[in-house]
Amino acid sequence: MRWKETDYSGWGRAIVSRGRIARPEKLRDLMQVMAESPAPACGNRRSYGDAAQNHGGSAIDMTRMNRFLGFDAETGVLEAEAGVTISDILRTFAPKGWLPAVMPGTGFATLGGCIANDVHGKNHHIDGGFGAHVESIELLKPDGSRSRVGPARNKALFHATLGGLGQTGVILSARIRMARCGSTAMRVRERRIDALGEFIEAFEASDARYSVGWIDATATGDRLGRGILEEAEVSDTPVATPSKRPASVPFDAPSILLSPMVVRLFNQAYLNRVPAAGREMLRPMQAFFFPLDRLHDWNRLYGKTGFHQFQCVVPPAEAEPVLRRMLTLISASGQASPLAVIKRLGPQGNGLLSFPREGFTLAVDIRNRGGVGDLFRQLEQLCHAAGGRLYAAKDSLGSPDVFGASYSSLPEFRKIADQVDPGRELETDLVRRLGIRGRR
Amino acid sequence: MTDTWIILGASSAMGRAFARRVAAEGCDLVLAARDADDLARTAKDCELRGSANVTSITFDIRKPAGFQRMLDAAATSDGMINAAVFVGSMPAQSDIEADPALAEDTIADSLSGPVRFLLALAPMMEERGGGTVIGIGSVAGDRGRIGNYTYGAAKAGFHTFLSGLRNRLNRSGGHVVTVKPGFVDTAMTWGLPGLFLVATPEVVAEDLWQAVQKRRNTIYTPWFWRYIMLIIRSIPEPIFKKMSI
Numbered sequence: 001m002r003w004k005e006t007d008y009s010g011w012g013r014a015i016v017s018r019g020r021i022a023r024p025e026k027l028r029d030l031m032q033v034m035a036e037s038p039a040p041a042c043g044n045r046r047s048y049g050d051a052a053q054n055h056g057g058s059a060i061d062m063t064r065m066n067r068f069l070g071f072d073a074e075t076g077v078l079e080a081e082a083g084v085t086i087s088d089i090l091r092t093f094a095p096k097g098w099l100p101a102v103m104p105g106t107g108f109a110t111l112g113g114c115i116a117n118d119v120h121g122k123n124h125h126i127d128g129g130f131g132a133h134v135e136s137i138e139l140l141k142p143d144g145s146r147s148r149v150g151p152a153r154n155k156a157l158f159h160a161t162l163g164g165l166g167q168t169g170v171i172l173s174a175r176i177r178m179a180r181c182g183s184t185a186m187r188v189r190e191r192r193i194d195a196l197g198e199f200i201e202a203f204e205a206s207d208a209r210y211s212v213g214w215i216d217a218t219a220t221g222d223r224l225g226r227g228i229l230e231e232a233e234v235s236d237t238p239v240a241t242p243s244k245r246p247a248s249v250p251f252d253a254p255s256i257l258l259s260p261m262v263v264r265l266f267n268q269a270y271l272n273r274v275p276a277a278g279r280e281m282l283r284p285m286q287a288f289f290f291p292l293d294r295l296h297d298w299n300r301l302y303g304k305t306g307f308h309q310f311q312c313v314v315p316p317a318e319a320e321p322v323l324r325r326m327l328t329l330i331s332a333s334g335q336a337s338p339l340a341v342i343k344r345l346g347p348q349g350n351g352l353l354s355f356p357r358e359g360f361t362l363a364v365d366i367r368n369r370g371g372v373g374d375l376f377r378q379l380e381q382l383c384h385a386a387g388g389r390l391y392a393a394k395d396s397l398g399s400p401d402v403f404g405a406s407y408s409s410l411p412e413f414r415k416i417a418d419q420v421d422p423g424r425e426l427e428t429d430l431v432r433r434l435g436i437r438g439r440r
Numbered sequence: 441m442t443d444t445w446i447i448l449g450a451s452s453a454m455g456r457a458f459a460r461r462v463a464a465e466g467c468d469l470v471l472a473a474r475d476a477d478d479l480a481r482t483a484k485d486c487e488l489r490g491s492a493n494v495t496s497i498t499f500d501i502r503k504p505a506g507f508q509r510m511l512d513a514a515a516t517s518d519g520m521i522n523a524a525v526f527v528g529s530m531p532a533q534s535d536i537e538a539d540p541a542l543a544e545d546t547i548a549d550s551l552s553g554p555v556r557f558l559l560a561l562a563p564m565m566e567e568r569g570g571g572t573v574i575g576i577g578s579v580a581g582d583r584g585r586i587g588n589y590t591y592g593a594a595k596a597g598f599h600t601f602l603s604g605l606r607n608r609l610n611r612s613g614g615h616v617v618t619v620k621p622g623f624v625d626t627a628m629t630w631g632l633p634g635l636f637l638v639a640t641p642e643v644v645a646e647d648l649w650q651a652v653q654k655r656r657n658t659i660y661t662p663w664f665w666r667y668i669m670l671i672i673r674s675i676p677e678p679i680f681k682k683m684s685i
Contacts, residue, residue, distance in 0.1 A: 004631035025453055025627050026478045064453065064627075067485035081481070092489060 001033050011299050012048040013306030014368040014396050017055035017429055025064040033060055038142035038425040041170040043110030048309045049396030050429035062112055069173060076178040077135060082112030082171045094285055098178040101133040107290040112171040117393040118163030118354040122210040125346040129356050131162035132349050133177045139169035142425045160416040162351030167417040167426050185239035186288040188232040191278030196225025200320050203344040209233050212343050216267040217336035217364055224327050228274050239282040248296030252304040260334045267338050302367055308396050310379050311363035313345055314388040319360040322386040326379055330364055333375045337365035352409040355391040400435035414438045441519040444468040446510055449526030451478045453626035457641035458524055461649050463491035470513045472499045501527045501553035507560050521564055524574040525554045530591045543590050550594035555601050566612040572652050573616045575602040582669045586684050617651045618658040622665035
């Protein structure tokens, strides 16, 4: 197996690592790589920070291990190799009446990545996280042994693997329970929201299976937290899928592109898109679930230096005042990207390090330039003081103390990870930076 | 009537991508490769992507005795029989120079093996009066270069064979597409220095499918390699022999 020596980064491109990467295409080659040089696995590297990086070390790129291994048309249980993408699953099985029960905001995420970060979707308040629909996972441990874990078998290791950032072994394949769908289209309702308080109320009153809010992160004063609420259900009527090829961003954008004035104008236009009375329409699933995937390499819009994302969840009781203070800080900084995303989350799942918990989550992109560290630190403190926590899959600036204090199952996680990987050969840059495995 | 595609080298990145592309069209498949475990996974994958009948056959391109099983499997279908040949091997030229016996392996994998298989297949295609053969050649076959002239020679020979086979099958309604890929992002090229404009196997697979539909004779994939090779071919030999590109 040949290794590729390369510089690489996560989606945010703010942290660059140098290391060697193997990309096996067959199970046999993967087993051989692990036997010779155990290393953490990565997928399409859609984590924003350094979750899929190993500076100075090795990593295994799983994207070519991407086959469907079995499907039960009665129960909707799909077994697939870890490198299969969510978009591939949706494209292949939605026409047969099944869709992944939970989908993150990008279809480029791999099955392994969805498990290792226990991702959530626009339906978390109803359907829970990705891990709630996993029947079993096959792991390849650093000692070369394989084991199948699930809710009924090896439960402790299973729970450590959900959101476990790859620290319990390389995810080879998994079985997931999919959900039924009557078409490949979504019925979407969009309406404008004038302020943050209204957003929170609207989420609490909403009974839609899928819901998400887009916030104008530049708005201040009375308009703070204004945006668009999107609610959706799977449609029973089909929609013609446009065969438009995705566009792509061919080069790193100059910094003027996201200057405050341009961002303000963009946001105004984005809001005005939706008529004051709201609107309802049918949208193809791919367009609804993965709105940004239509613009390949959109991360280049942030220029060569990249960007960070701040994503936190705050308990419901604290949500409004805390999010208000966060948005005030963000808009005052003038460093916000056009859009922030707000979403209601349901009860937490079984993953020891899973991010979602009951409350409201806010996600905002921030360009990587001077001052970003201070802004991030203030936001992190606000979140922590309110009893919230940050999302490792998005993180590139978080501090170990806050992370450790906000994930109460961390000691249990450490114990299990150390049993599987005593030599700490699966550590990644993020795991080291946030001290997730603890002191040796 | 369902068409059948025989994929020789279904475990290679390009072979796998093309098998999936064909499966999505609902064609039957006969998948052939050396690694049985891996082949079983690809077969299941193709089934779930739309192929109703997938047969897996373990084979070695250097052992023509095993070819008949593939032909028999394809013969059970009622539609046209098609074949895509992805096999080949490319040891480093320096290794071949150190051990000339390796040259024979390269020629067996990239030329004489595929030729024997296609000669055995041709009468079946003629009998059914149609079908398409895709032969994977290489831009390396367009001119002998210092870096890979043995592999290039095998591929050049294969190009010539494919041209003649096209001439032959055309008389009975069949067709042959000669494919000359540039750099493709596969396990064979992963981590090699000096690659540029590398195409994904999925892009190549789509190009192949389109070429079959349009009955193209020779394609470069991605397309711009046609012009890169035009330039390389037109360098006069007195100059070319001093170059190392």
